[in-house]
Amino acid sequence: MVDLTLEMAEKALKGAQAKARELGAPMAVAVIDEGGNLVLLAKQDGAGFLTPDIARAKAFAAAAFRRPTKVMAENYQSNPLFWSSLAAVQPGRLLPGTGAVPILRGGRIIGAIGCSGGTGEQDHVCAEAGAVAMGG
Amino acid sequence: MVDLTLEMAEKALKGAQAKARELGAPMAVAVIDEGGNLVLLAKQDGAGFLTPDIARAKAFAAAAFRRPTKVMAENYQSNPLFWSSLAAVQPGRLLPGTGAVPILRGGRIIGAIGCSGGTGEQDHVCAEAGAVAMGG
Amino acid sequence: MVDLTLEMAEKALKGAQAKARELGAPMAVAVIDEGGNLVLLAKQDGAGFLTPDIARAKAFAAAAFRRPTKVMAENYQSNPLFWSSLAAVQPGRLLPGTGAVPILRGGRIIGAIGCSGGTGEQDHVCAEAGAVAMGG
Amino acid sequence: MVDLTLEMAEKALKGAQAKARELGAPMAVAVIDEGGNLVLLAKQDGAGFLTPDIARAKAFAAAAFRRPTKVMAENYQSNPLFWSSLAAVQPGRLLPGTGAVPILRGGRIIGAIGCSGGTGEQDHVCAEAGAVAMGG
Numbered sequence: 027m028v029d030l031t032l033e034m035a036e037k038a039l040k041g042a043q044a045k046a047r048e049l050g051a052p053m054a055v056a057v058i059d060e061g062g063n064l065v066l067l068a069k070q071d072g073a074g075f076l077t078p079d080i081a082r083a084k085a086f087a088a089a090a091f092r093r094p095t096k097v098m099a100e101n102y103q104s105n106p107l108f109w110s111s112l113a114a115v116q117p118g119r120l121l122p123g124t125g126a127v128p129i130l131r132g133g134r135i136i137g138a139i140g141c142s143g144g145t146g147e148q149d150h151v152c153a154e155a156g157a158v159a160m161g162g
Numbered sequence: 163m164v165d166l167t168l169e170m171a172e173k174a175l176k177g178a179q180a181k182a183r184e185l186g187a188p189m190a191v192a193v194i195d196e197g198g199n200l201v202l203l204a205k206q207d208g209a210g211f212l213t214p215d216i217a218r219a220k221a222f223a224a225a226a227f228r229r230p231t232k233v234m235a236e237n238y239q240s241n242p243l244f245w246s247s248l249a250a251v252q253p254g255r256l257l258p259g260t261g262a263v264p265i266l267r268g269g270r271i272i273g274a275i276g277c278s279g280g281t282g283e284q285d286h287v288c289a290e291a292g293a294v295a296m297g298g
Numbered sequence: 299m300v301d302l303t304l305e306m307a308e309k310a311l312k313g314a315q316a317k318a319r320e321l322g323a324p325m326a327v328a329v330i331d332e333g334g335n336l337v338l339l340a341k342q343d344g345a346g347f348l349t350p351d352i353a354r355a356k357a358f359a360a361a362a363f364r365r366p367t368k369v370m371a372e373n374y375q376s377n378p379l380f381w382s383s384l385a386a387v388q389p390g391r392l393l394p395g396t397g398a399v400p401i402l403r404g405g406r407i408i409g410a411i412g413c414s415g416g417t418g419e420q421d422h423v424c425a426e427a428g429a430v431a432m433g434g
Numbered sequence: 435m436v437d438l439t440l441e442m443a444e445k446a447l448k449g450a451q452a453k454a455r456e457l458g459a460p461m462a463v464a465v466i467d468e469g470g471n472l473v474l475l476a477k478q479d480g481a482g483f484l485t486p487d488i489a490r491a492k493a494f495a496a497a498a499f500r501r502p503t504k505v506m507a508e509n510y511q512s513n514p515l516f517w518s519s520l521a522a523v524q525p526g527r528l529l530p531g532t533g534a535v536p537i538l539r540g541g542r543i544i545g546a547i548g549c550s551g552g553t554g555e556q557d558h559v560c561a562e563a564g565a566v567a568m569g570g
Contacts, residue, residue, distance in 0.1 A: 033479075064486040067472065071441075076256075117253065122247060123247075195347075197468070202341070203339040211335035252524075346500060347470055385519035
């Protein structure tokens, strides 16, 4: 078993931040471990004050459901009661919104990365760039 | 960088209150700073007892997302789960509803003003009147 | 029956703010009505970002128990379980701390004023100055 | 007025992390701005999963009360009810515990740094090392 270390998280963070700079969209980037707990969170200058909490809660959703939050969107619409009730299971920790992807290592999910500050699509692209930068 | 002072907030409050009197819709008006923290909140006689908290939480949403809450409305409808879940991230602080706008100074957002007590459209008009009165 | 109007609250606020300036201790001042609901809240420049919430929650305690929060202090020590449980009855709304007094009109309590930003004693003196300024 | 940038926060983080390594006590370190909002948070390998939230909430307390949380300790003991009730005012955001200090720049408080993972005293020493490393 491989734990998501701070060193790995830093690589993912840098990858996501570089992509955000490229897009001109300052972001908060959160990296959590497979237990859903925070390892690293940084807000770039110019990103809104709520973006760190949003980035983290999106990453939590990606880790909990083991897929990019982007692909959960269809499911939200067909199961609204499930998802709205789910948000109350651990209040404030889970946010179903595009912009977070799992982090893999050797085919196994060891955490997730979430971004907030741009459009949903920009957030998703940055999260993916972070996961790739970690070399999963 | 410019801080939102109490004096600026008082100007915004007076502008919003004058518009509310003109509309015949007593309101609560809240002014918060760029970090989402309260600077000034006043409830006009006749406005309901929950309006101060609603005004404040709408202003929080406008400051966090840096746009009038009115223009977020389409997004609410396409992403209801995101918004309902988001409300739990900082419990009781954020309310996505028409009636709040950012406050600008020199092109930069330094806070937000939120109103509650009338229809959504009346709340929005009063918030805008407040922002204009501050001369941003 | 007399309601606490916004005009009365403004007088109380000004009285408390003047005393705070005299003491050189910038403060948040909150005025609530007899139902415990907010009428007016203002944070002077230089007061901390949490002072508005503290001022309000102290005023709530003074209104609920119909006495200055300062004189509740002995009771806290003899009934710790009561008071700590009480804080959970309306979570975050009630704060037992020196710095708030009831507002009277014709011998009847119609609200309360709470201050935060100085020492407990400074907060208390400003709250009293506010109540006096309202001419209760 | 000076904003706490991510670059400043990174310097503070590195200073605190270096001290934590020296002490052999892996820690979470959180840096927040003067409005109480998160800028940077990192958990060193080996620190417990709750340490990031604890570090952040201690930093919030130091920023809100503008002093090291360590010097608040006497006050906790004489006013336990105030502090336990205060924790509910902004739920989950404030933790009164040793291990966080304000960050100064030109004599003005622009944020705070909080640490969690060691003893209270170790946490405090690391937070101070972070503030010093930022060169306030």
